[in-house]
Amino acid sequence: MAHARNRTLTAYLFLAPALALLLVFSFWPVGFGSYIAFTKYNLIDAPVWVGLENFRDLFSEELFTVSLKNSALYLLVVPVIQVLAILLAVLVNNQLPGIKLFRVAYYVPVVTAVSVVGIIWNFMYSADGGALTVALNHTLQFLHLIDQPIGILTDDRVALFAVMFVTIWRGLGWYMVLYLAGLQSIPADVYEAALLDGANAWQRFWRITVPLLSPTILLCSLMSMLAAVKAFEEVQIMTDGGPSQSTYTVLFYAYKFGIQELKFGRALAASLVMSVVCIALAWLNFRYLQPKNK
Amino acid sequence: MSKVQTMSLPTPQPLAQASGTRAVWRRLGRHLPHYALLSLLAVITVYPFWWTLVTALSTTGDIYRFPPPLWPQDPSLDNFIEVFNTIKLITFYKTSVLIAAATVVGTLVICSLAAYPLARMEFAGKRIVFGAIIATMILPAEINFLVNFITIAKFNLVDTIAGVVLPNLAGAVGIFLMKQAFEAVPGDLIDAARIDGANEWQIYWQIMLPLAKPALGALTILTMVSAWNQYIWPSVVMTNPDNFPLSVGVQYLSSAFSSKTRVVAAGAVLTILPMLIVFLFTQRFFLRGFDGAVK
Numbered sequence: 355m356a357h358a359r360n361r362t363l364t365a366y367l368f369l370a371p372a373l374a375l376l377l378v379f380s381f382w383p384v385g386f387g388s389y390i391a392f393t394k395y396n397l398i399d400a401p402v403w404v405g406l407e408n409f410r411d412l413f414s415e416e417l418f419t420v421s422l423k424n425s426a427l428y429l430l431v432v433p434v435i436q437v438l439a440i441l442l443a444v445l446v447n448n449q450l451p452g453i454k455l456f457r458v459a460y461y462v463p464v465v466t467a468v469s470v471v472g473i474i475w476n477f478m479y480s481a482d483g484g485a486l487t488v489a490l491n492h493t494l495q496f497l498h499l500i501d502q503p504i505g506i507l508t509d510d511r512v513a514l515f516a517v518m519f520v521t522i523w524r525g526l527g528w529y530m531v532l533y534l535a536g537l538q539s540i541p542a543d544v545y546e547a548a549l550l551d552g553a554n555a556w557q558r559f560w561r562i563t564v565p566l567l568s569p570t571i572l573l574c575s576l577m578s579m580l581a582a583v584k585a586f587e588e589v590q591i592m593t594d595g596g597p598s599q600s601t602y603t604v605l606f607y608a609y610k611f612g613i614q615e616l617k618f619g620r621a622l623a624a625s626l627v628m629s630v631v632c633i634a635l636a637w638l639n640f641r642y643l644q645p646k647n648k
Numbered sequence: 649m650s651k652v653q654t655m656s657l658p659t660p661q662p663l664a665q666a667s668g669t670r671a672v673w674r675r676l677g678r679h680l681p682h683y684a685l686l687s688l689l690a691v692i693t694v695y696p697f698w699w700t701l702v703t704a705l706s707t708t709g710d711i712y713r714f715p716p717p718l719w720p721q722d723p724s725l726d727n728f729i730e731v732f733n734t735i736k737l738i739t740f741y742k743t744s745v746l747i748a749a750a751t752v753v754g755t756l757v758i759c760s761l762a763a764y765p766l767a768r769m770e771f772a773g774k775r776i777v778f779g780a781i782i783a784t785m786i787l788p789a790e791i792n793f794l795v796n797f798i799t800i801a802k803f804n805l806v807d808t809i810a811g812v813v814l815p816n817l818a819g820a821v822g823i824f825l826m827k828q829a830f831e832a833v834p835g836d837l838i839d840a841a842r843i844d845g846a847n848e849w850q851i852y853w854q855i856m857l858p859l860a861k862p863a864l865g866a867l868t869i870l871t872m873v874s875a876w877n878q879y880i881w882p883s884v885v886m887t888n889p890d891n892f893p894l895s896v897g898v899q900y901l902s903s904a905f906s907s908k909t910r911v912v913a914a915g916a917v918l919t920i921l922p923m924l925i926v927f928l929f930t931q932r933f934f935l936r937g938f939d940g941a942v943k
Contacts, residue, residue, distance in 0.1 A: 362773075364769070368762060371757075371758045372817075372818040378799060383791070454931075467877040531935055586880075608791070
C-alpha cells in the first residue's frame with residue numbers, strides 16, 4: 355500500500371513540470387478565455403461582466419461577418435491541397451534516380467518561416483511587376499475580363515484567393531509526407547495481385563490506392579480543415595487584412611482586436627466562436643467519417 | 649512500384665559500360681513524362697526562392713523585369729552587407745539562437761521526464777493524465793495565444809525569451825514521441841536494474857535516456873526548426889524591435905524598408921539559410937512522416 359503510494363508520488367514528480375506548463379498555457383486559456391468572452395477586459399482594469407454583449411456586437415458588425423465568410427471560404431483550400439498532395443505523394447513514391455531531390459524540393463516551403471514565405475510571395479504578387487501579377491494580367495486581358503491591369507493584393511476581388519494560394523503552396527509538402535507514409539504502408543502484394551488480374555494503372559489507383567489510403571485522407575482532411583478555418587498568419591504578413599478589410603479571417607479579427615487594440619472581451623468572443631466551429635468540425639468528422647473499428 | 653526499377657541484370661564485362669549507360673538512358677526515357685511533371689511541380693515550389701536569391705545577389709537591372717532574369721546581374725554580396733547596416737541582424741540572430749536552444753533543451757527535459765512514468769510506471773490516475781495530455785492536441789492552440797499573452801503580461805514576461813519559450817515546452821507530440829521510444833526499451837533491462845536496486849530516477853537517467861537517443865535526436869531537430877520559424881507568438885511577446893528574433897525581424901525589415909527590395913530579399917535569404925542547411929542534412933527526420941507519431 356505504502357509502496358504504491360510512493361510510486362504514484364514518484365510518477366507525479368516526473369510529470370510535474372509538464373503538467374504545470376500544460377495547466378497554465380493549455381487548460382487555463384480555455385477556462386479563462388471563455389470567461390473573458392463575456393466581459394469587457396483591457397488587461398489593466400478588472401474584467402467587467404457584460405453577458406452576451408460581445409457576441410451581439412460581433413454578429414451585428416459587418417467586419418466580423420466578412421471575417422466569418424472569409425474563414426468559411428478558406429475551406430476551399432482543403433480539397434485542392436489534399437488532391438495535389440496525393441498527386442505529389444504518388445509521383446515521389448518510387449526509387450527513380452534523383453527522386454529524393456524532388457521530395458526535398460517539395461518540402462522546402464514547409465521548413466521556411468511563414469514571415470519569409472509572406473515576404474517572398476509579396477515579391478511574386480508585387481504591383482510593381484511581380485512575376486505573377488504580370489502573368490495574371492496578361493491572361494485576364496487576353497481573355498478580355500479586365501481593361502486595366504489589377505494588383506493582386508490590392509484588388510479586393512482576388513486578394514483573399516492570393517493569400518489562400520500561399521497557404522496551399524506552403525502546406526503541400528507537409529501533407530505529401532503524410533500521404534507518402536500512407537502509400538508505403540500499403541502492402542506490395544495487393545498491387546501484384548491486381549496486376550495479375552490485369553488491372554491497369556488507373557484501376558489500381560482508384561480500386562486499391564484510394565480505398566487503402568482513406569484513413570490518411572480523412573485524417574489529413576481534418577487537419578487541413580482545422581488549419582484552414584484558423585488561418586491568419588499569412589493574412590497578417592501579406593495584407594494586414596486589406597485591401598479595404600476584405601481579407602479579414604476570424605482569428606485575424608481576434609488578433610487585431612485583442613493584441614493591437616487590447617479589447618480582449620471582443621477578441622475572445624470571436625475566438626470562442628471559432629473554437630465552437632473547430633469542435634463541431636472535429637466532432638462531425640469523428641462521428642460520420644472516421645472508421646468505426648479503430 | 650519500387651521493384652521494377654531495382655532489378656538490373658549482370659552483363660559481360662566489356663559490354664557492361666555501354667549497355668549499362670544505354671539502359672540508364674532507356675530507363676530515364678521511359679520515365680520522361682514522369683520527370684517532366686515532377687520538374688514542373690518543383691519549379692512551382694522552388695522558383696519563388698530562386699527569384700529571391702537572384703534578386704538579393706543582383707546589383708543592377710530592373711527588379712521587376714518581365715520575364716524575370718534567371719541569373720544574378722552583376723552579382724555581389726552588397727545587399728547582404730546592407731542588411732547588417734539596416735537592421736540589428738546580429739542581435740536578431742542571437743535571439744533566434746537563444747530561443748531555439750532554450751526551446752530544444754526545455755522540450756527534451758520536460759517531455760522525456762513526463763514520458764517516463766507514462767511509458768514504464770503504473771500509478772493512480774495514469775489514464776486521466778495521458779488523456780488530458782492528448783486532449784491538448786484537440787484544444788484550439790491558436791486561440792490560446794490571446795490568453796497566453798495576458799498570462800505572460802501578468803508574469804511580467806513581455807519582451808523576454810522566457811515569455812516566448814515557456815508556452816511551447818510541454819507539447820503533446822514531444823511527450824508522445826518520447827513515450828513511444830521508452831516503450832520500445834526491453835522490459836528485461838528495467839527488471840534487471842530494479843533487482844540491482846536502481847530507483848526510478850536511475851532507470852530514467854542511466855538506462856532510458858541513453859537508449860532513446862534516436863528519438864531525442866529527432867525531437868531536437870523538429871523542435872529546433874519550429875522554434876526558429878515560429879512567427880506570430882514571438883511577434884506578440886517581443887514588443888521592442890531590439891528583442892526580435894530573425895523571423896520577426898525580417899518582417900520588420902520588409903515593412904519598414906519596403907523600398908529596398910534587394911535588401912529585403914537578402915534578409916529573407918539570411919533568415920532561411922540556417923534552417924535550410926539543417927533541413928538538407930536531416931531531411932530524413934522530416935520526410936519519414938514521423939513514423940507512428942502521427943497515427
